[in-house]
Every structure is written in C-alpha cells, then in structure tokens.
Amino acid sequence: MQTVSIHDKTFVPYLTEAEILGKIKELARQLDKDYKGKRPLFIAILNGSFMFSSDLFKELTIEAEICFIKLASYKGTKSTGHVITAIGLDTDITGRDVVILEDIIDTGKTINEFLPQLNNQHPATLKIAVLLHKPDASVFPVKIDYCCFSIPNKFVLGYGLDYDGLGRNLRELYQLKD
Ligand code: IMP
Numbered sequence: 001m002q003t004v005s006i007h008d009k010t011f012v013p014y015l016t017e018a019e020i021l022g023k024i025k026e027l028a029r030q031l032d033k034d035y036k037g038k039r040p041l042f043i044a045i046l047n048g049s050f051m052f053s054s055d056l057f058k059e060l061t062i063e064a065e066i067c068f069i070k071l072a073s074y075k076g077t078k079s080t081g082h083v084i085t086a087i088g089l090d091t092d093i094t095g096r097d098v099v100i101l102e103d104i105i106d107t108g109k110t111i112n113e114f115l116p117q118l119n120n121q122h123p124a125t126l127k128i129a130v131l132l133h134k135p136d137a138s139v140f141p142v143k144i145d146y147c148c149f150s151i152p153n154k155f156v157l158g159y160g161l162d163y164d165g166l167g168r169n170l171r172e173l174y175q176l177k178d
Pocket residue numbers: 048102103104105106107108109110111154155156157161162163
C-alpha cells in the first residue's frame with residue numbers, strides 16, 4: 001500500500017483490508033451468538049458506516065434486519081440548544097433488540113446526543129457496535145458494547161471514512177501522516 005494524498009494532506013497505510021475484514025468476521029460470530037433467535041434490528045448511521053455495515057451484515061448468519069439513517073444536526077432554539085435528528089428511521093423500534101452501527105466514536109458527542117432519542121422509543125435492548133474507537137478523544141460518555149479496533153487519537157481515512165468528502169472508497173484504512 002502506498003501513501004494517499006487528499007486535498008492538502010498525506011495519509012499512510014494503517015490497517016489492511018484483511019485485518020479489517022478479519023475483525024469484522026469475529027464481530028459477526030459474536031453477534032450471531034448474542035442475538036440468536038432474537039431477530040435484531042441493526043441501525044447503520046450513514047455516511048461513514050456504509051462499508052462496515054455491509055461487510056458485517058454479509059457475515060451474519062442469524063435472522064436480522066437492517067435500516068440506514070442519517071443524523072442531521074442543527075442549531076435549535078436557545079432552550080433546545082444543539083439538536084440532532086434522525087432522517088430515515090421508519091421502523092418502529094419499540095420492544096426490538098437494536099444494535100447501532102457506527103464507523104467511529106471520536107468525542108462521543110453524536111452518539112451521546114442521539115441515544116436518548118432511541119431510548120425514548122423503548123427498545124427491548126440497545127447496544128452500540130463500532131468499527132473504530134478513539135478512547136483518548138473521548139469527551140462525552142458512551143458505553144460501547146462491540147468494538148473492532150481501539151485506535152490512537154489520530155485522523156483516519158478510508159473504508160467509508162472521509163476527509164472533506166473524499167477517500168471513502170479506499171479499501172484499507174489510512175492514518176494522517178505526522
Ligand atoms: P463524534 O461525535 O466526535 O464521536 O464524531 C463522530 C463522527 O465524526 C464520526 O461518525 C465521523 O463521521 C467523524 N470522525 C471522527 N473522527 C474521524 C476520523 O478520524 N476520520 C474521519 N471521520 C471522523
């Protein structure tokens with residue numbers, strides 16, 4: 001693998017496709033076990049998680065459903081502050097075993113604000129599965145139930161994750177060059 005230049009930045013190879021897919025297979029075996037007979041609903045958060053969700057979902061052998069949502073954040077009124085809304089959540093999650101699929105948890109802000117909205121709809125269980133977690137970047141508390149890779153607090157690119165819109169198509173993960 002070679003370095004990749006996007007806009008003004010250079011990225012170096014970090015995780016190979018084989019390493020990523022290997023971990024995703026392990027995660028799928030774990031989810032197969034934990035959700036056997038439960039028909040879980042996976043909620044994948046776009047855009048970043050599209051490759052991760054697709055590869056993970058293909059590996060599952062249990063009965064499972066998936067839906068894709070986008071989180072839009074906008075400035076609310078003074079009393080509501082910053083508001084996050086889910087676009088495309090058209091499935092009733094009441095009483096369901098829900099698993100959120102995210103590409104990366106960085107500060108935890110997005111998930112931390114979004115989870116209460118899902119909990120308000122009273123799912124039977126609500127868990128979070130992520131491809132990447134940057135523990136050192138954590139600002140908001142998030143309980144991560146399944147994680148493929150804990151990584152240092154450095155910007156990463158590829159496998160669905162972008163830098164200013166580009167790089168999502170890369171099959172491997174790259175890390176910002178020092
Ligand atoms: P958080 O709300 O700070 O946890 O940020 C979550 C979102 O920021 C992710 O879903 C990504 O879209 C984006 N993000 C955070 N870190 C990175 C990175 O290293 N590369 C690409 N996107 C990132």
